[in-house]
Structures are given as structure tokens and as C-alpha cells.
Amino acid sequence: MTVFELMINRRSVRVFIDKEIPEDVIEKLLNAANNAPSGGNIQPISIIIVKSKETREKLAKIIGPQPWVKNAPLSMIFCLDFYRVKRWAALSKIDFQGEHSLGHFLIGYADIMCAAQNVVMTAESFQLGSVYIGSIQGTMDKIRECFSIPKYVLPLMLVSIGYPKSKPETMPKLEKNIIVHNEKYRILNDDDILKAYNNKYGEFDEDVDAYLEKAYIEVLEANKQESGNWLKLVKKRIKSLDIQNHAQFLFKLRYPTEAMVKQTELLFQQMRNAGFKF
């Protein structure tokens, strides 16, 4: 497959077979990460490799009910690492204060995402599957404690990797023309917006079961392995929250608006605990 085809066909994989990833493949994933673009080539990045059964279980316990974290033979914790940069600067008799510079933070975070996406796409090219777990951001204090992460280092992204049990269909996406603007931003009218999202998701009440089973096939499979009943619970919640459409499903159930806004203070607090204050 070409690079383009790999990118078009990627989707998150959450069910892995019980097969270790060869050491030379892991080395390549890490080299791809290390050679990712970096603003000013500062490389404020650290990657913590999680392979041992014991560490996988500790990590999974912190992340919460996502069995793929425990089941994946390999996870990588991508950290924004200003500790090393600060120490290097101090030893070089110059002050570096990335922890007080929103600019350094934003570019450093971009760096670690380039590295993470390099890993994800290199993994695809080796027939591996992977899944991003952004919810690690809600547990940074615990992750920092569990992995002996020092001040000025933030574990901002988690990627779990393994050989896929099966390769599910790709997820529905907005039509490309919805996200692309020529020479300047064009504001979509309400009809076009509704049409764009209906094209993406299909009508909600038409067949919510089929949608859930397609979109969450891997969650369901992983959940079944843990003898859970995720789908039943979700459908119950859809009913009790009186969810009428896909936007309500997202912002009432998956990412409830009030909770998402309220979480902001927790995220800032965890950043302050790591010495970051803007």
C-alpha cells in the first residue's frame, strides 16, 4: 500500500491478538518518532515504553475502563519534556522557561503529536494497529506518580499498539469539501451544516443500533472479552437522557458539555502540579 492508501484506510484498532511486536519493529517506530519534525529542532519529547504485564496493568488501572490499554502488547506515553531542556539550558548558563511560555507549550505539544502520528503511520505500514487515548490528560497526576515523571514533564498522549484481531471498516468522515476552504474561510449555512453531518452519520433515529454497532464494533468486541454489556448500558443512557440526534449523543453522553467545561480547572491544576503556569 502507498502512504496515501495507508492513511485513507487507517482506523483505530482496539482489539489485538496475543502476539508480541518484534524488537526491531519497535526500534523503527521509535526512530520514526525521534525523526519527526520539531519546532526549532528543540525536541522537547520523552516516550515511555510500556510492555511488561505489570506496567500495562498499572497503566490500565489509571486510564480506567478501556481494556485495550491492558491488552495491547505495547503502549507509548508521549510526554512534553521541558525537564531535560531546562537542565541542558541551566548547564549551559542560560534560562529556559517553557513552563511559563504558552508558545513553547503549544509548539512542544505539536512536536509530540507529529512524533505520535509518525509512530501510528509507521505501525500501519508494519500491519500493526493502534489507538490514541487522549483521556490520559485527565489522569496526568497519577501517571506522573506511577511512572516517576519529574516536574516540567507532562504525559499528554497515549498510543496503544498491537496486531489487530480484525480490521474494522473506516469511520464515517465529513466530506472533504466541508473542511476545505479556498483562499479564505467560507461560512457554511445551516442547511449545509446539517446536511454535512447527516451525510457523515446518517439519520439518528433511523437505525441507532446499526450505527453504534458499526462505530463501536471494536469497543463492543473488547468489552465482550471482558464480559461487559457496554451496548446495553449505552442504549439505556440514550433513552434516559432523551437523546434525539448525533450531536446530542456526543455532547450529552460522550462529552457532556458541563463536565467538559468543568474539567478545565482539573487540567490546569495538573499542569500547575507539574510546574506549568502560564
Added chain:
Amino acid sequence: MTVFELMINRRSVRVFIDKEIPEDVIEKLLNAANNAPSGGNIQPISIIIVKSKETREKLAKIIGPQPWVKNAPLSMIFCLDFYRVKRWAALSKIDFQGEHSLGHFLIGYADIMCAAQNVVMTAESFQLGSVYIGSIQGTMDKIRECFSIPKYVLPLMLVSIGYPKSKPETMPKLEKNIIVHNEKYRILNDDDILKAYNNKYGEFDEDVDAYLEKAYIEVLEANKQESGNWLKLVKKRIKSLDIQNHAQFLFKLRYPTEAMVKQTELLFQQMRNAGFKF
């Protein structure tokens, strides 16, 4: 070249030949972006395509003295777009407040970086070169005005793309083992930190000319085309600032610590101007 080889051999390209990128290649770059992973598949992303000579010049004028922005046949402005998500949610009778949720902001920014890195790597596979321009973040107000970008949309990353005039050597990187940690974070001692950076950059005073000419070969070439004298100016600044090593070069000259910390308020202000307040 395999995906892995493409990633190992990529470096930023800033000097382009005068050759347009075929429309079908641009379509593929955009499809690769649109199929990038997205947290919750929310896709809070817009990409503004800059191709016309007129828009390229306007963009380059805002970005400042980086001639590659004007000279690249194609630039893409990657925007975090909560405007469309908010409108969709409102039309669906649910409130979405990504502009007040640091969590939504951080995951949305990760989304646009995955899309941007997909574009960069797909471009490599088509023999194109590209360069990230993170300094767009310092000019968000002007970019929003120039490109008619509405509230709740932040132009957070710029990528300029074209056919390379030549392919310079890759940049020096830290040894992989410096950024990789097994099962838990290990703190490097001072000797190891200094050694790691000396291995990356070489001794500073040994041959700063050779280093500058290698690391900035493309900046120099682009600058020569504009009949500038960048190298001479940089060397003068190195002398007047009494710069003794690579860390001082970075954090006295390129990213001066005080200015980087002070810029934080400007960045927050620009975000507030776009309706973002956490």
C-alpha cells in the same frame, strides 16, 4: 521508499522550484488530512488552501520574513474549528462549549496536528517538500481578519509545500535512547545531558560557521534569493550577545526566554479575541 524510510529522511524544505502541484495530488493531500485520526471523530478542523499569488503575498506579509511562504506554490492553514461544531450542536438543540473547555481544545489541537502530519508525510511520498510554520500562532488576529475566519476558529498551524530545489541533509537529532524510557521515566544525570546535546550539535565554538551553514542551508539559500544577508547578521548577533554554546544560541537569540514568556499574554489575548476563554 517505505513509510519508515520516508520518515527517517524527511527534513523541512524551504526552497522550492517554480512548479505547480497537480490538482489530483492536492486532493490526495487533503483526503489524507480528512482521514486523520480525530478524538471522538468530532473533526473540529478546517484547512484554508492558499495557492493564488495574491493570497500567498498577503499571507507572507503577515507571517514576516520567511520568503518560503510566498514562494511555495501551496500553503495550508490548519484551523481548530469549533465554529462549525457549535453551529451543528445548536441546530441539534444541544450546547457545545469547546471554547471554554481546555480538554476539547487540547484534543482538537492534537487532531489538527495529526492531519497536518498526514499531509506532510503524504507530500513526501509524492516527492514534495514542506515546512511547518508555527510562528503563525503569533499572528492569529491578522490571519483571522485576512482570511475572514469567524469566531471560535483558531489558525494554529501553517504548512508550506512545493517541489524542493534540492534535498538538504537531515537535521541532527538526539540519540533515540535519550528520549526513550523503559517502563518508567529515568532522570538523566548532568554529564549524560551535556553529552547528549554535544553529540547532537557538536561543540559550539569548534565550527559555528559550519554548523550554521548546515542547519540553515535552506534559510540561507532562500535568503540569498531575496538578496539578504541573514548569516552575516546572525553571526553579528552571536557576537554581540556573547553566545557561548548551542543552548544560548537557542534561548538567547532564536527564542529569547523573556520574550517567549511575555508572548504568553499575546497568545491568550488572541484566543480571547476568537472567543476562547478557559
